[in-house]
Each structure stands twice: as structure tokens, then as C-alpha cells.
Amino acid sequence: MMKGNLIEKTTAWERFNHWVLAVSFLILFFTGLGFLYQSLNWINTIFGGNHLASAIHKWTGLVFTLSLILTLGSYFGEAIRFTSEDSKWISSLGGYFSREMEPPPQGKLNAGQKLFYLIVVVLFGATSAFSGFIIWLFPDSRGLILFAHFLHNISYVVFAFAVPLHIYLGTAANPGTFRVMTRGTVTAAWAKKHHGRWAKDMGIE
Amino acid sequence: MALETTEIKRRLSGVDVLTRKKGLLISPELCIGCRGCQTACKEWNKLPGDRTSNRGTYENPPDLTPNLYNKIRFLEVTGGDTVKWLFVSQRCMHCTDAGCMKVCPAPGALYRTAEGAVAFDRNKCIGCRFCVAGCPFNIPRYDQEGRIAKCHLCSDRIPYGLQPACAKTCPTGAIRYGDREELMGIAKEAGYKTVYGTTDLGGLGVLYAFRERPSYYGLPDSPSFSPTIALWKNILKPLALIGLGGAVAAAAAHYVTIGPKEVDEGGEE
Numbered sequence: 001m002m003k004g005n006l007i008e009k010t011t012a013w014e015r016f017n018h019w020v021l022a023v024s025f026l027i028l029f030f031t032g033l034g035f036l037y038q039s040l041n042w043i044n045t046i047f048g049g050n051h052l053a054s055a056i057h058k059w060t061g062l063v064f065t066l067s068l069i070l071t072l073g074s075y076f077g078e079a080i081r082f083t084s085e086d087s088k089w090i091s092s093l094g095g096y097f098s099r100e101m102e103p104p105p106q107g108k109l110n111a112g113q114k115l116f117y118l119i120v121v122v123l124f125g126a127t128s129a130f131s132g133f134i135i136w137l138f139p140d141s142r143g144l145i146l147f148a149h150f151l152h153n154i155s156y157v158v159f160a161f162a163v164p165l166h167i168y169l170g171t172a173a174n175p176g177t178f179r180v181m182t183r184g185t186v187t188a189a190w191a192k193k194h195h196g197r198w199a200k201d202m203g204i205e
Numbered sequence: 206m207a208l209e210t211t212e213i214k215r216r217l218s219g220v221d222v223l224t225r226k227k228g229l230l231i232s233p234e235l236c237i238g239c240r241g242c243q244t245a246c247k248e249w250n251k252l253p254g255d256r257t258s259n260r261g262t263y264e265n266p267p268d269l270t271p272n273l274y275n276k277i278r279f280l281e282v283t284g285g286d287t288v289k290w291l292f293v294s295q296r297c298m299h300c301t302d303a304g305c306m307k308v309c310p311a312p313g314a315l316y317r318t319a320e321g322a323v324a325f326d327r328n329k330c331i332g333c334r335f336c337v338a339g340c341p342f343n344i345p346r347y348d349q350e351g352r353i354a355k356c357h358l359c360s361d362r363i364p365y366g367l368q369p370a371c372a373k374t375c376p377t378g379a380i381r382y383g384d385r386e387e388l389m390g391i392a393k394e395a396g397y398k399t400v401y402g403t404t405d406l407g408g409l410g411v412l413y414a415f416r417e418r419p420s421y422y423g424l425p426d427s428p429s430f431s432p433t434i435a436l437w438k439n440i441l442k443p444l445a446l447i448g449l450g451g452a453v454a455a456a457a458a459h460y461v462t463i464g465p466k467e468v469d470e471g472g473e474e
Contacts, residue, residue: 035310036442050311054331099463139334146338146431149308153437153445160448168456173465190468 006185007202009108014074017067018181021121024064025163031057032156058136065129071121078107079114085197086111096173105196112169120162128155226321227363228299228410229372229380230388232397233422236292236379238263238277242371246275249359249370269295271348274356275371280423293422294371294380297344297356298402299323299410304430305336305345307438314353321385322358322410341406341428358410388412406430 010018031053034044044053088104089111095103103110109117134148171178176190191199247254252272257265264279280291299322306323309315314329315336332351337343345355359369363382367373372382381388385408392400392414401419402409405428413419419426 033445036445038312041312050314050329050331054311054333095466096459097463135333139332140337142338142343145335146433149335149338150433150437150441153441157441157445157448160445161452164449164452164456168452168459172460173456175465176468187468187470189470193466193468 005188007188007191007199007204008184009180009186009191010184011074012184015181015184017070017074021064021067021071024060024067025159027060028057028064029156029159029163031060036153036156058132061129061132061136064125065133068121068125068129071117075109075117076122078109079117081107082111082114083107086114105200106194106198107201108195108198110195116162116166120158120166124155124158127151128159131155226301226385226408226410227358227383228321228385228388228412229358229369229382230392230412230414231294232379232381232392232395232414233291233293234379234414234416235377236277236294237377238279238290238292239376240277241374241376242275242294242380243273243277245370245374246356247272249362250274269344269346269355271346271354273346274354278423282421291422292379293413293424294411295342295344295423296411297323297358298342298406298428299356299358300341300405301407301409303406304339304341304434307430307434308335308339310335318358318360318364320358320360320363322360322363324357324360325353325355327352327354339430339434341425341430385410385412 030043031047034041034047034053035050035057041050044050047053047056085104085106089106092101092103094110094112095101128151131148131151134144135152138144169177170181174194176187177194180186188199188204191202191204246252252274255266255270255272257267260267262279264277266273266276269276275294275296278291278293278295280293282289282291301321303315303323306315306317310333311329311331313326314331315323315325318324327348330352332347332353334345334347336345336353337347345353348354359367359371362369368382372380375381381391383391389400389403389412392412395414397414397416399413399415399417399419401413401415401424402411413422413424415422
């Protein structure tokens with residue numbers, strides 16, 4: 001949808017839910033860090049001590065899970081549609097490792113965004129949510145708890161690697177991108193550069 | 206391997222964990238099953254009785270509870286045409302390499318006393334029960350408020366020169382308290398084939414003088430905690446910080462080398 005010189009890329013609902021997911025994630029990530037490392041336990045002091053931090057971690061996990069489920073309606077359909085332009089994006093590494101190389105025109109989501117959404121958000125988000133609920137609700141099943149803990153930690157490692165990169169790519173690495181999740185609109189030039197096929201579909205030449 | 210870890214800990218901490226470690230020596234053959242130790246433990250720790258039912262055995266209660274830190278298990282072991290009645294104290298083993306302490310996410314909820322025992326601070330416990338999953342002996346129990354309860358080797362007696370309540374009350378010497386090294390010597394001198402806990406899990410604080418295999422007395426022959434604990438504590442944990450730091454560093458490096466993807470707005474913005 002065009003709004004003067006600007007094109008709408010995300011709906012108000014998508015932006016709202018993105019920030020519910022992002023804020024709940026950060027709370028979970030930092031309280032988790034406080035529980036994982038004794039030397040970083042002071043983080044949980046900020047959250048009101050270990051008892052309160054534990055309760056906050058659990059209930060925020062519920063918010064995170066609901067928000068995660070609701071993202072499926074926004075991105076899942078687009079993310080599972082893999083085409084030749086996605087393979088080209090991957091083989092050119094998104095053009096991030098060279099100033100000259102430009103990836104081929106992309107749809108509304110590029111291959112990197114699709115992979116981030118499917119693997120990091122959906123797969124490991126669900127893994128951490130699923131294992132978290134086991135830890136929360138079945139504390140007495142020894143074998144299950146150990147396995148759930150293991151899954152919880154694997155997904156934590158994945159988030160520790162991937163989320164800082166997601167934040168970088170959405171802000172400093174791509175000027176003009178952050179407003180996709182604040183205002184929801186992008187400039188025509190931005191749309192042509194980053195999502196050429198989508199811009200074409202939207203009627204921008 | 207276990208001894209190596211202990212050796213590293215000894216050097217790092219400056220505290221000679223193993224030789225300073227106090228402990229108990231339990232000799233099932235000397236036990237007459239009076240359960241005085243169960244009662245003395247309850248009395249010292251002000252623990253109420255548990256309502257149980259008659260199951261046709263003197264063994265009571267059937268398992269450790271949050272109100273029962275030390276229990277005598279009554280084992281009937283048949284061999285040939287004889288039956289042997291064994292009485293074995295079941296309680297926290299005060300492992301040097303303690304699975305419960307490894308997994309506990311609340312610092313100070315489980316802690317090492319100066320005598321090498323694993324004690325707990327129920328006010329710091331957040332009730333997650335990971336220690337139950339981490340314990341190779343299935344010892345920790347949780348009370349009605351969801352806080353940990355287990356033997357703490359009378360951490361409120363031994364600093365004052367008293368011996369643990371169970372050892373003090375034992376009429377036959379089946380539970381003996383002292384320096385761990387000395388207790389091992391005593392058991393060996395008395396001619397016991399196995400001193401259980403000498404090297405298991407870095408050395409247990411509770412030693413058993415056995416004439417048969419540990420499994421004969423209902424204890425695991427080679428106790429260990431789940432390898433997934435070591436995997437996530439030793440590999441995944443550092444990997445999370447490396448990942449976090451690495452991703453931030455990589456982003457910064459990318460920004461100053463290749464740089465951002467600028468959009469040419471044609472002078473409009």
C-alpha cells in the first residue's frame with residue numbers, strides 16, 4: 001500500500017506482536033543468563049532476586065509462547081515459500097560479504113529472513129518453549145527434566161548467536177530498515193534495493 | 206578422572222577439600238535396625254513424624270520424605286537357602302563432585318560447608334527441583350512450600366564440635382563420624398572388601414564399609430550423574446557466552462569493514 005512516497009511493509013498488528021515477542025525474549029534471555037551463570041546472578045537481583053526472577057521467567061515464557069504462535073499467521077506462509085531467488089540470495093550470502101555484490105531482487109522476505117524465522121524463531125523458539133513448560137510443569141520426572149534442560153540450553157546457545165545478528169541486520173547494517181518495525185513504512189528506494197521483486201509487485205518501478 | 210578434578214579443585218580453592226573433609230562411615234553389618242538415628246535426626250532438625258501405614262515390614266516410612274533426612278532401609282537378600290536381613294542408612298552422600306550443586310540455578314541454595322558437606326539454605330531455594338534430577342542417589346526431597354530438604358551432615362552441630370545426631374545416637378558404631386581419611390583407614394583395617402565412596406564422584410562424604418558389591422546393599426555400583434549435565438555445563442554454557450560475544454563482535458567488525466547497505470534516496474531524505 002502506498003502512502004505518498006512511503007510503502008507499508010508491516011501491519012500495526014505485526015509490529016505490536018514483534019515487540020511483545022522481542023521484549024518477552026529479552027526478559028527471558030537476561031533472567032536466563034542470571035540463572036545460567038553464578039557470576040551473572042546479579043542480573044536477577046535487578047529482577048527482584050531469584051524467587052521473583054524465576055516467576056517472571058516462567059510467566060514471561062507464557063507470553064513469549066503465545067506471541068510466537070501468533071507470528072505464524074504473519075510470516076509462516078511467506079517463509080516456507082522457497083524459490084530460485086532464495087537460493088541465489090544464499091549463494092551470494094545476501095551480499096553482506098562484499099561491497100560490490102548485490103543479491104538478486106527479493107520478495108517481501110529475503111532468504112535470510114525466511115531462514116531466521118523458520119529456524120531460530122519457530123524451531124528453536126518452540127524448542128525452548130516446549131522444554132520450558134516441561135521444566136515448569138513436570139519437575140518430578142527426572143529423565144524428562146534432564147532432557148528438557150538440555151534442549152532449553154541448546155536453544156539458548158542458538159539465540160545467543162542469532163539474535164544479536166538479527167538486531168544488527170535490522171538496524172545499523174541496513175539503514176532505513178528499523179522503521180519497518182517502528183513505523184511500518186519504507187521508502188520506495190529502500191524497497192527497490194532490499195526487496196526488488198516485492199517493490200515491483202507493489203507497483204514501484 | 207574424578208581424582209584429577211578433585212586435585213584441580215584442591216589447588217584452585219586453596220582448601221584441601223578431600224583431606225579436610227569430614228564424613229560418616231556406615232557399616233551395615235554392625236547395624237541392628239533400631240532406627241535411633243532416624244529419630245535423633247528428626248529430633249535435632251525438629252522434623253515432624255510422617256503418617257504411614259503398616260506394610261508388613263519394620264522399615265518405615267517407605268522412602269525418604271522432606272521430614273526424613275536419614276532412613277534405614279531394610280533389605281532382605283536371599284542367597285542359597287538363607288535370607289540376609291540388611292540395614293542400610295540412606296541419605297545425602299555429600300559428593301565432592303555434586304550433581305545437585307552443578308545444576309542448581311540459585312547460588313547459595315546448596316553450598317559446601319567448611320567440612321566438605323553439601324548443606325542447603327531453604328530461603329534461597331527457588332523450588333525448581335533440578336537438584337532432584339541431578340542427584341545420582343535420588344536424595345533431595347521438597348517440602349510443602351516447595352523448598353529442598355535433605356541431610357546436611359548436621360551443619361549446625363559439627364562447627365561447634367558436636368558430632369551429627371545420627372552418629373551420636375548410634376549404639377553399635379554402625380554410623381561413625383570423623384575425618385574422612387581416618388574413617389577409610391578404619392574400614393580397611395577392619396578388613397572390609399570395599400570402602401564405597403573412596404573415589405566415586407570425586408569422593409563421597411558418606412563412606413560405606415561393604416563385604417559385597419554395592420548393588421547387594423541397594424546402592425549403584427558406579428554412581429554417576431547424567432552425561433547431559435556435563436555437556437550443558439561444560440560445553441553449552443561457555444558456548445552461549447562465546448556466541449553472544451562473537452555475534453556482537455562480528456557485527457561490529459562487519460560495520461567498520463564492509464559496512465552497511467546504504468540506500469540511495471536521491472537526495473530526498
